[in-house]
Every structure is written in structure tokens, then in C-alpha cells.
Amino acid sequence: MDTKSQMIEIATNLFQQKGYKGVGVNEILKVCNITKGALYHHFPNGKEELLIACLKNMDEAITTDIEVIFERCQTTMEALHAMIEKLVANLDREGTITGYTFSSIVSEMASLSEPVRNACSDLYTKMQGIYSKKLVADGFSKETAHSIALMMTATIEGGIMLCLTRKTSEPLKIISQGLPNLLKGFI
Amino acid sequence: MDTKSQMIEIATNLFQQKGYKGVGVNEILKVCNITKGALYHHFPNGKEELLIACLKNMDEAITTDIEVIFERCQTTMEALHAMIEKLVANLDREGTITGYTFSSIVSEMASLSEPVRNACSDLYTKMQGIYSKKLVADGFSKETAHSIALMMTATIEGGIMLCLTRKTSEPLKIISQGLPNLLKGFI
DNA sequence: GTCTATAAGCAGATAGAC
DNA sequence: GTCTATCTGCTTATAGAC
Numbered sequence: 001m002d003t004k005s006q007m008i009e010i011a012t013n014l015f016q017q018k019g020y021k022g023v024g025v026n027e028i029l030k031v032c033n034i035t036k037g038a039l040y041h042h043f044p045n046g047k048e049e050l051l052i053a054c055l056k057n058m059d060e061a062i063t064t065d066i067e068v069i070f071e072r073c074q075t076t077m078e079a080l081h082a083m084i085e086k087l088v089a090n091l092d093r094e095g096t097i098t099g100y101t102f103s104s105i106v107s108e109m110a111s112l113s114e115p116v117r118n119a120c121s122d123l124y125t126k127m128q129g130i131y132s133k134k135l136v137a138d139g140f141s142k143e144t145a146h147s148i149a150l151m152m153t154a155t156i157e158g159g160i161m162l163c164l165t166r167k168t169s170e171p172l173k174i175i176s177q178g179l180p181n182l183l184k185g186f187i
Numbered sequence: 188m189d190t191k192s193q194m195i196e197i198a199t200n201l202f203q204q205k206g207y208k209g210v211g212v213n214e215i216l217k218v219c220n221i222t223k224g225a226l227y228h229h230f231p232n233g234k235e236e237l238l239i240a241c242l243k244n245m246d247e248a249i250t251t252d253i254e255v256i257f258e259r260c261q262t263t264m265e266a267l268h269a270m271i272e273k274l275v276a277n278l279d280r281e282g283t284i285t286g287y288t289f290s291s292i293v294s295e296m297a298s299l300s301e302p303v304r305n306a307c308s309d310l311y312t313k314m315q316g317i318y319s320k321k322l323v324a325d326g327f328s329k330e331t332a333h334s335i336a337l338m339m340t341a342t343i344e345g346g347i348m349l350c351l352t353r354k355t356s357e358p359l360k361i362i363s364q365g366l367p368n369l370l371k372g373f374i
Numbered sequence: 375g376t377c378t379a380t381a382a383g384c385a386g387a388t389a390g391a392c
Numbered sequence: 393g394t395c396t397a398t399c400t401g402c403t404t405a406t407a408g409a410c
Contacts, residue, residue, distance in 0.1 A: 003375080019295040021208035025404060036405080037376050046404065096298065103348055107291030108206040110351045111283065121352045150349070150358055151365050157348055158341030161290055164297045165308045171337055178338050181372030186365075190393080212386060223387080224394050233386065 004042045007032050012054040017096050019104035020051060020116075048113065051105070055119040058102060059126065066100065066130055076134040077180050080152065084176040087160065088169040095167075100127070101160045128153050144186055151182060191229045194219050199241040204283045206291035207238060207303075235300065238292070242306040245289060246313065253287065253317055263321040264367050267339065271363040274347065275356040282354075287314070288347045315340050331373055338369060 001009075010031050014023045025047055029035060043049040066083060073079035083100070091097050102120060109116040128149045135145035155175055162171035188196075197218050201210045212234050216226060230236040253270060260266035270287070278284050289307055296303040315336045322332035342362055349358035 017298060019206065019208065021206070022295045022299070024402080026402085035377060037378080040405070041375060103290060104206075104294035106348055106352050107294055108209040110354075111204060112209070117352060117354070124349060124352055147361050147365050150361050151342060151369075154345030154349055154358065154362060155338060155342045156345065158343070158345030161293055161344055162311060162337070162341055165293050165304060165311055167297075167304070171341065174334050174337050175341060178334050178373075182338075182365075182369050183372070185368030185370070185372030211384080213384080222395060224396080227387070228393060 008053050008057050011050055012057050013098050015054055015105055016098050019108050059123055062126060070130050070134050076138050080179055081176055084172050088172050091163055091169045097160050103157055124153060148186055195240050195244050198237055199244050200285050202241055202292055203285050206295050246310055249313055257317050257321050263325050267366055268363055271359050275359050278350055278356045284347050290344055311340060335373055
């Protein structure tokens with residue numbers, strides 16, 4: 001793997017875990033085992049340019065990851081269970097969550113950088129779109145599907161937050177069990 | 188109002204909006220119109236001690252604010268609608284959300300400081316407890332109430348995140364409309 | 375394309391005057 | 393209890409050698 005891809009891969013993980021300001025450029029360089037020269041060669045605008053590249057990288061990850069799960073599974077609920085199971089396994093194994101979330105980036109950058117805010121907004125919209133499409137296939141109307149998809153996105157993002165705060169995967173497990181009731185309520 | 192209380196009040200708002208690392212000590216001092224000497228007189232352990240004081244302040248705000256709403260309203264749903272309405276009004280008026288949320292603090296501090304993580308965990312538990320108590324009064328079993336309360340906490344926190352990302356209060360409005368269906372599904 | 379060395383600035387924190 | 397002045401260390405970013 002080339003240096004640039006490796007940098008994006010590592011920085012993506014670090015940003016997801018500690019947020020943008022929480023990670024110093026030096027920390028990224030140290031983990032990558034490269035120096036400043038290399039960073040500013042690949043990303044002339046420095047740290048923020050690297051962050052944007054990371055958000056694009058997450059976009060691709062979502063496309064090639066969540067979409068596969070949603071295509072493979074029969075119903076929305078099946079797919080969501082599989083997705084949450086992956087998050088839970090990740091959390092139990094590594095102690096942090098590194099996929100399908102960027103709350104730390106949103107909360108500190110939304111009010112500071114429009115390009116970053118827009119990239120995050122696109123990502124949420126994309127996830128919501130995948131859920132929504134599947135819900136329509138499940139038989140829900142377009143509008144109802146839109147509402148449910150938004151609530152799912154919010155619930156999962158909030159659930160991740162609760163897991164990180166409590167240092168257990170319990171909240172996401174309870175959410176996984178409870179989500180079918182959300183759909184049931186909309187029928 | 189004395190200097191210390193004013194500092195906590197202002198810092199609470201700033202931390203909620205920009206996260207812990209996103210706010211510099213100098214910024215807080217400038218808004219408060221005081222100097223370093225005053226800060227380190229009141230909070231010898233500096234910025235982190237101020238953050239803990241802010242989290243305690245939020246705890247009180249929840250007690251004197253959310254609890255009042257939940258006592259005044261007949262059902263859980265009524266109370267939640269009132270609560271979300273307050274958040275939406277806050278967002279539409281000021282462009283940011285300053286109440287009932289600390290996601291920005293959680294996401295960057297959970298892995299770095301145990302005291303902060305614990306304080307945040309307590310706050311979520313407190314909110315969830317208020318919801319849960321009301322749900323039991325509504326007729327749900329203790330276990331079901333616990334699950335629903337957790338999902339509500341997650342959904343609202345995630346909804347706030349979506350609002351900040353999209354720069355509209357739409358997500359929270361849709362969640363407010365959709366939450367009754369969550370309860371319906373659990374019956 | 376990656377290195378070293380260094381700049382310029384801001385972070386949080388401290389000491390001591392008043 | 394609040395001020396000013398100052399310190400140390402870390403931040404991002406740049407310049408120029410290889």
C-alpha cells in the first residue's frame with residue numbers, strides 16, 4: 001500500500017476515535033512512520049485537507065461495506081442487525097468504534113468548517129438513503145421510509161455515543177433488539 | 188452573578204458547542220472578560236477542573252429543567268415533545284444547541300479522561316432514569332421502560348448531531364413526530 | 375518522494391504584585 | 393480575588409537538502 005493511502009487509513013481511525021483537534025499531526029506521522037515532508041507533499045493544505053480525504057475514504061467504505069450488507073440481507077431489520085453486530089464486535093474487540101460513525105468530527109467541526117460540515121452531511125444522507133431504499137422495498141411509503149431512516153441513523157449514532165460513554169456494547173445491543181419495534185410502530 | 192458561576196455558565200455553552208479541545212482557555216477568558224489569574228484562582232487544576240464543574244452544572248440544569256417538564260406533563264410523549272420543542276427553538280434562534288447534550292464532550296474525552304467519562308455517563312443515566320420513570324407511570328414494565336428510555340436518549344442525541352450537520356432543525360422535528368411510533372411498537 | 379531543521383504562534387500553566 | 397508578565401511545550405507549517 002502506498003504512503004498516501006496508508007496515511008488516510010490511519011488518520012481516519014484516529015480522527016474517528018479522538019476527533020479532529022484531539023489528534024496532532026505529529027501523532028499521525030509517528031504511527032505512519034513518516035515525516036512532515038511526506039505529509040505536506042501529499043496534502044499541501046495540511047491537516048484539514050487530510051481530514052477531507054479521510055471523509056471521502058469513509059464515504060467509499062460505506063458504499064462498499066454497508067451497501068453490501070444491505071444488498072445481501074432480505075429485509076431492513078436483518079441488515080441493521082448485521083450492521084450493529086459488526087459495530088458491537090468491533091467495540092468488544094478493540095474498545096473503540098471505528099466504523100460508520102464520525103460524531104466526534106461533526107460535533108467539533110460543523111460550526112468551524114463548511115467543507116467538512118458538508119462532507120459529513122453527505123455521509124449521513126448517504127447512509128440514510130441506503131436505509132430508506134431498503135424500507136421502500138420492504139413496503140413502506142417513500143415519506144414514511146424517509147422518517148424511519150432518519151430515526152435509525154440518529155438512534156445508531158446516539159447508541160454509539162452511549163457505548164463509548166458507558167464503555168460497554170450494551171446500549172447498541174438493546175437498540176438492535178428494540179429497532180424492530182420502531183418499524184412496527186410505523187405500520 | 189459571581190465570577191465563578193459566570194465562568195461555568197459561559198464555558199458550559201462553549202464546550203457544548205465546540206467540544207473540549209475546540210475551546211481554548213483564552214477564548215473563555217475573553218468572553219468572561221477576566222484574566223488567567225482569576226481562572227486559576229477558582230480552578231487550580233485548570234481547564235479540566237472547569238470542565239468537570241460544567242458537567243456538574245449541566246446535571247443541575249437537568250434536575251431543575253427536564254425534571255420539571257416531565258413532572259408537569261401528563262405522559263412521556265407530551266414531555267418529550269415539549270423538550271424537543273425547546274431544543275428546536277434554541278437551534279432556530281441561536282444556530283446552535285446548548286441544552287441537554289454533551290456529545291461533543293463525550294466523543295473526544297471518553298477515551299482520554301475517566302473522571303469526565305464517568306460524569307458524562309452519570310448524566311446520560313440521569314436523563315434515561317427520568318424517561319424510564321415516566322414510562323413506568325405510563326404503564327410499561329420496568330424492563331421495557333428501560334429499553335425505550337435508552338432508545339429515546341440515543342435518538343435525541345443522534346438527532347441533535349444530524350441537526351448540527353445539516354444546519355436545520357428538521358431532523359429533530361421529524362424525530363418528535365416519529366417517537367410516538369416507537370412507543371406504539373413496544374405495546 | 376522523503377528527509378532534517380527550523381520557524382512562528384498558541385496552548386495551558388505559574389509567580390508574584392496589588 | 394484579580395491583575396500582569398512570563399515560561400515551557402506543543403501545534404501547524406515551511407525551506408531546502410538528498
